[in-house]
Amino acid sequence: MNTPRIALVTGANQGLGRALVEGLAARSNPQDLVLLTGRDAGRVDRAAAEVAREPGTRSRVEGRVLDVADAEAVAALAAELKLRHGGVDVVISNAVARLLPDRSQAAQADEFIDVANGGTHAVLRSFGPVLRPGGRLIVVASSLGTLGHLDARLRPRFDGASLDQVEYAVESWRSAVHAGTAQEQGWPLWLNVPSKVAQVAAVRAVAAERRDRDLAAGTLVAAVCPGMVDTATSRPWFADYSQARTPAEAARAVLDLVFAEGADPELYGELVRSGKVLPWPDGTPPTAQDRLLVP
Template sequence: MTSPRTALVTGANQGLGRAIVEGLAAALAPTDRVLLAGRRPDAVQDAATEIAAAVPRGAGVEPYVLDVRDPAAIEALAADLGEIDIVFSNATARMSPDDDPADRVDAVAETSNLATSRILRAFGPRLRPGGRLVVVASALGTLDKLDARVRPRFAAAAEADLDAVDDLVAQWRAAVHAGRAEEQGYGAWLNIPSKVAQVAAVRAYARERRADDLARGTLVAALCPGLIDTAASRPWFADMSTAQTPAQAAAWPVELAAGELTASALAAFHGELVQFGRVLPWRTGIPVPHRATT
C-alpha cells in the first residue's frame, strides 16, 4: 500500500500557485494532502476553502501561512513535516516596468532568490524517494539574457554551490542600491538577474546530489511555465494573445510532479530549466518577446 503523499506549494493563494494546488488536489489521492502556503491568512484560507469545494473528492487542501522571506518559518515547516513528496517553490515579488529598481530589489531578492536557496536547503534533504522539488522560474533565467560581462560570474556560481549563488545575489543587490547595476553589467531589469540566479541555485544544488537523486527517482529542477495571463505579467508583454490561463499553465507542472517519469526523462530534467517536457538550454535559452522598457 502506498503511503499518503504530502505536497507544498508556496505563493499559492492566486495565479499559477493556486492553479497548481487545484491540479494537485485533483491528481493526488483523497488520503494525500496539499499545503497551500502564502503570507496573508485570509487569502490562504479563502483559496483553500474554494479549492476544496471545487475538488471535493481530491486530496485534502490545507491552508498554511508562510512568509518565505522568514528563514526560521521555512525551517520550522520543514522540521514539522519531516519528509515530503512534492514541493513547488513558487512565491515571487510582484514588480512592474515603472518601478524604481532600488525600491524593489530587496523584496525580489528575498522572495525569489534567498527563499529559493532556503527551500532547497530545507526541503531537498527531506524529499522521499520519487519526490519532486520544483522551483518556478522563467525563460528569462538563462545565461544569454545577461550582459556578457556578468555571464561568467553567474555560470561560475552555478558550478560552485548555493553559498556562491547567494553571495552573487548580495553583490547584485548592493549594486542596485548603489545605482551601479547597469555599469556593472547587471542591467536595469531586476527580473533577469533574479531569474538567472534562481536557475543557477537549482543547478548548483542539484549537481551535488545528482547521483543519489537519480538512484532514488528524485527530481530537483527549475520550471518555466510559459506566458500566463495575469495582472503581474501583463505590464511586461506587449502581446498577450497566446498567453495561457493559470489552469492551462499548471497542467504540465502537475503532471511532472504527480505522475511517473522515465529514467531517461528524470536524468534529462534533473538540475535543468524545463518547459512543457523539454529542457531550455542554460547557455543559449530561447527568445522571450517582452515589452521594451526605458
Template sequence: MPSDVLSLSTMTRTTTKTPRVALVTGATQGLGLALVEGLARRLTPADTVYLTGRDAGRVAAAAERLSEEVGTGARVRGELFDVTGQDTAARLADRLRDRHGGVDVVFGNAVMRIGPDDDPRTLMDEYTEVSNFGTTRLLRAFGPLVRDGGRLIVVASSLGTLHHLAPVLHRHFDGLTSLEEVDKQVAAWRDAVKDGSARAGAWPAFVNIPAKIAQVAAVRALAGLRRDEDARRGILVAAVCPGMINTPTSGLWWDVSAAASPARAAGPLLDLALDPVDPAHYGQLVRFGKALPWSP
C-alpha cells in the same frame, strides 16, 4: 520506454503506497493556486496538498474554496508561510516532518513582481528576499525531506538562462557549486542595483533576468551536490518555465491576451511533478517538457 526512465517510473510507483504530501509556495492566486488545484485533483483523498502564502486570511479562504471545489481529491490544507523569514522554511519543514515524515512534491513558486513603473532600487531588498533568498531557503529546508520518487521544483522562467545575460557577467552565476555561492552573487547584484553601479555596468535593467538566472543557478548548484543519490532514489530536482501566463501583473509588461490561463499553464508543471522522471530534466530548466540550454 528507455530503461532509465522505466526504472525511475517503477521506483515512483512503489513509493506511493503511503499517502503523498505536496507543498506549493506563493499559492493564494494565479499559477500557485492552479498548481494546488491540479495536484489536489490528480492525487487521492489519502494525500495532502499544502497551500501556502504570507497572508493568513487569503490562505484560509483559498484553501477552503479549493477544498469545496475539488471534492473527492486530495485534502487541501492551508499553511501560513512567508519565505522571507530567516527561519520560517526550516520551521515549516520541521512541522511537515513531524506530521508526515517527509514530502513528495515541492513547488517553489513565491515571487515578488515588479511593474514597469517601479524603481527597482527601492524594492531590491524585498524582491531578492522573496524571489532568490526565499528560493535557497526553501531548497535547504525541504531538500532533505523529499522522499524516494519525489520532486523538488522551482518555478522560474525562460529568462533564467545565460543567453539573456551579457557574456562578461556569466561568471557570476555559471559553475556555482553551493547555495551559499548563489546567495553571495545575488547579494552583490542586489547591492549594485541599490547603489546604482549596476546601471554603469552590463547588468540588464529588467531585474527579472538576473533573478531568474540566479534561481536556476541555485537549482543547478543543489543538483550538482545531490545528483548521484537522487538518481538512485528516483528524485527530480529541476527548475521549470510555465511560459507566458495571462495574469494582471504580466499584463503590465506584455500583451497577454492570447497567453495561457494559470490553470492551462499549470498542466506541464503538474506533468513534471507527477509523471515518471526523465533523467535529462535533472538539474535543468524545463519548458514544456524539454530542458533549455543553460549557456549559449
C-alpha cells in the same frame, strides 16, 4: 494502505500557485495532503477552503501561512513536516513579489530579491533534506533564467557555482542596484533577468550535489518555465495577452513533470519548458529598451 503523499506550493493563494494546488489536489489520492501556502492568513484560508470545495478535488487541502523570505519560517515548516509525516513528496517553489512598471527597479529590489531569490534558496536548503525518495523539488522560473541573458562579465558568477556562491552573487547584485552601479557592472536594468538566472543557478547547484542518489531513487530536482501566464503579476507589463496561457493551462505542463514516472536524467537539474530542456548557455542580454518579464 499507501503512505499519504505530502505536497506543498509556495505563493499559492492566487494565479499559477493556486492552479498548481488545484491540479495537485485533483491528481492526488484522498489520503494525500496538499498544502497551500502564502503570506496573508485570510487569503490563504479562503483559497484553501475554496479549493477543498471544488468538484475536482480528490485529496485533502490545507492552508498554511508561510513567508518564504523568512528563512527560519521555511526551515521550521520543513522540520514540522519531517516530524509529522516523515518528509515531503512534492515541493513547488512559486512565490514571487509583484513588480510594477511605474516604480523604479531599485525601489522594488529588496522585496523582489528577498522573495524570488531568498525564498528559492530557503526552500532548496530546508526542503531538499526532507524530500522523500521519488519526490519532486521544483522551482518556477522562466525562459529568462538561462545564462546567456547575462552580460559575459557576470556569467562566471553563476556558471558551475555552489549555492553559497549563488547567494553571494545575488547579494553583490543587490548592493550594486542600491549603489547605482549595477548597469556599469553589466547587470540588466530589469530585475527579473538576473533574478531568474540566479534561481536556475541555485537549482543547478543543489542538483549537482544530489544527482546520483536522486536519480537512483527516482527523485527530480528541476526549474520550470511555465510560459507567459495571464496573472495579476504579469498584466501590468503587457498590452497583448492573446498568446498568454491561463494559470490552469500553464500549471498542466508543470504537473505533468511532477506526476511523471521516475526521474528523467536529461531533465534533472535543468530548466524545463513543456517537457523540453532550455539549454543553460542560451539567451541574449536584454537591451535598455526591453521590458522583459516574459516567462
